[in-house]
Amino acid sequence: GENVEQHPSTLSVQEGDSAVIKCTYSDSASNYFPWYKQELGKGPQLIIDIRSNVGEKKDQRIAVTLNKTAKHFSLHITETQPEDSAVYFCAARKKSGADGLTFGKGTHLIIQP
């Protein structure tokens, strides 16, 4: 089955700096890669996603890159703000709508004021 590795487990950055979270996946058949943000006591919230036919996607301060050959994808957050502090999860899925997501173990992002 699919295996998703996520690094780092904890990331502390100064407010205004950039944060990068990296994930690798094992199954070359995976073709959909979402990123979720989870705040304390809440459910995960989709923040951005990318499909395997695209190398990069950007939404304001958030961007995701995908390297299919190396089987890794990354989340980039620029100009970090205190409200970006949360746990971020990457995930991978093989077939649209047929299989569940395989999640990484999460990155606790801490924005230092």
Place this chain on the structure above:
Amino acid sequence: NAGVMQNPRHLVRRRGQEARLRCSPMKGHSHVYWYRQLPEEGLKFMVYLQKENIIDESGMPKERFSAEFPKEGPSILRIQQVVRGDSAAYFCASSPPGTASGYTFGSGTRLTVV
């Protein structure tokens, strides 16, 4: 649009009792997924259901756990004879039919077995 509704938010059960977790998907969503999250861990896929059908239950423990999504009413995740190791947050997600997009999660049910 109320989003994905899960109840109860918190559930305490003694060992050996049954736990029933409910999930009402977003309006127009016919696909439901259940995930379990242990402390400091990512979410683990349990089961994927459509109305009256279990599509993929590869993540469900073989014993004591069952799920349903009836024609009418919410999806139910049922855990019989709970043990301490069942203590976790259980999240439900839903998506509309025919979509290739990510789905929407509910706020979860935090199960504590004492």
